Structures are given as C-alpha cells and as structure tokens.
Amino acid sequence: MKKTTITAGLAAFALTGIVIAQQAGFTRTGLQTQDLSAPGRVAVQARAEFDPGVAAGRHTHPGEELGYVLEGQLELRIDGQPPRIVKAGEVFFVPAGLVHDGINTGSGKAKVLATYVVEKGKPVATLVN
Secondary structure, X not given: OOEEEOOOOOOEEEEOOEEEEOEOOEEEEEEEEEEOOOOXXXXXXXXXXXXXXXXXXXXXXXXXXXXXXXXXXXXXXXXXXXXXXEEOOOEEEEOOOOOEEEEEOOXXXXXXXXXXXXXXXXXXXXXXX
C-alpha cells in the first residue's frame, strides 16, 4: 500500500494548518478547528459535497472520523469491512488509520458533515494508491 501525504501541491485547502484533499466533483469546506483537552489532539469539522458518481479517493486519517449524511447517499468502503450504503439522516464512523473511501451512488449531490479527531500538526487525510 503506497501512501501519499496530501500537500499544498494538490488542489487543497488549509484550515489552521491542516490540509484536506479536493478532487474534481468533490469539495470539502472547513468549518472549524478546535484544540481538545486531550493533549496533542484537535477536532476538525468540515462539510463535504460529492457530485453523483464521484468518490473522495482512498485515504486514511491520523485519528477518527465521525460522519453524518445531510443529503443524498454514499457507499462507504472501509478496508476489511463489507461496503455499506449510508443515507441522509444516518451516521458513520471510521476508526483511525483505516483505508476507506466514500462514493456518491445516488442521482443527486451527496452532502456530509464530518468531524475528525486527529493528531495536531498532521494532515487530516493521506491519499492511498
């Protein structure tokens, strides 16, 4: 498994020093970053939007991801688990370090509110080839 840390060289945005990838048809808008009471950890909250048929791209996080589907549906693929459909009003959880991807399998735009609890100073996402 080859990993590529997401850098400013990719189409990306920085939210208080944290970089999150942007793919064509996929946008992630940073909402807030907050230091936590757990030493060395931050919470990053973002809104992600997927056009129909678009995937975020296989990636990992240096911490946990908690997601809530606001609109549409995604197929959530976490390595070692069967794929599952997550629809508007449903939640999902991705443990730290697991390779995963989300694909919009619906006919309209999918929107997700994601909260990442990650190590401070590390990229929020690392692409995996």
